[in-house]
Amino acid sequence: MAAAVPFDAVRESRIRPAQLVTPARSQVSASTKSITVGDRTVRLRGLGGAASDRLLSRVASTMGAAIAAVESFWGADWPHEVSVVAAGTDEEFRAAAGGGPAxxxxxxxxxxxxxxxxxxxxxxxxxxxxxxxxxxxxxxxxLRIVLTHELFHYAARVDTIADAPRWLTEGVADFVGRPPTPVPTDTLLPMTLPTDSDLDVPGAQRSLAYDRAWWFARFVADTFGPPKLRDLYLATCGIRHADMAAAGQDVLGASPAGLLTRWQQWLTH
Known part of the structure; x- marks a missing residue:
């Protein structure tokens, strides 16, 4: 089971993804260290030598802010041991992510x-x-956005069913991790809510799908309040989950058509 975030979905403005240029196989030994952040222990494991160690040092420096952001939205009832790995090669990363084509x-x-x-x-x-x-x-x-996004997935994992709508899990993770920025004025109004398949095509289509999921989560939080967004996540993605239509009605008191209309209105204001 994996929950990912693309480079382009975390841009402060539209930028090209960072290039992944690494050796085909790691030639260095793994390094491991632990840090304490409040009452949580964070274990950092680097697989790529000095480059991985530098990345993990940056991760360590922003971990406190990421934990605070997740706790502010989700609460503190999630694992107190956090494991972070920096892959040394693209091959290692693909294997960790579940395989598939590069x-x-x-x-x-x-x-x-x-x-x-x-x-x-x-x-x-x-x-x-x-x-x-x-x-x-x-x-x-x-990096702070990516870490906070993934840390939300880490925190919410035990409360997220395997067949949860992935677009909503990603949209809420982006809500927790990304600072609110204006919706681009040239955005085409979506005719439907995002779908999981929208997230599966690399490049611009996937980036826009993440944006749409993020905008929907922001709309719910802005309109109904962040606690209602959390409730919607649990109602739709939790162990006793309902479909989006039923959850939207139960949690937000809105029909699918009404929710879509209000979301479209939010996008244009």
Whole structure:
């Protein structure tokens, strides 16, 4: 199970993704260190030598702010041990992300993976945030967004069912991680809510899909309040989840058509 964020989805403005230029196979030994942030222990494992260590040092410096952002929205009831890995090669990153063709992961900055989840007991085994080598080229602001986005996935994993609508999990993670910025004036009004398949095509289509999911999450938080966005996540993505239409009606008191209309109005104001 994996939850990823593309480079282009975390741009402060529209920029090209960081280039992933690394050796085919890592030639260095892994390094591991731990830091304490409040009452949480963060274990940092670098697979790419000095380059990975530098990236993890940057991750460590912003971890406190990322944890605070996640706790502010989600609460503090999530694992107190956090594992972060910096892949040394694109090959290592693809393997950690679940395999597949290189093009599928070419624009992905980081992914949160887990070996198994027991949502009834709220236990996740083998969970870790894995950064691609190209993440080392991101600005401080973009790295903070990516880390906070993935840390939300880490925090919410035990409360997220395997078949949850991925677009909503990504949109809420972006709401937690990304600062609000104006919606571009040339944005075409969406005729439907985003879908999971919208996230599966690398490049501009995937970037726009992440934006649409983010805008929807922001709309819900702006219109109904952040606690209602959290409630909608649990109602739609949690163990007793309903479909989006039923959850929207139960949590927000809005029909699918009404929700879409209000979202479109929000996008233009």
């Amino acid at each position: 093009s599928q992961w070419a624009d992905i900055a980081a992914v949160t993976v887990v070996d198994s989840v027991d949502p009834v007991r709220r236990v996740a085994v083998g969970q870790r945030i894995v950064f691609a080598p190209g993440a080392a080229n991101m600005s401080a602001a973009s």
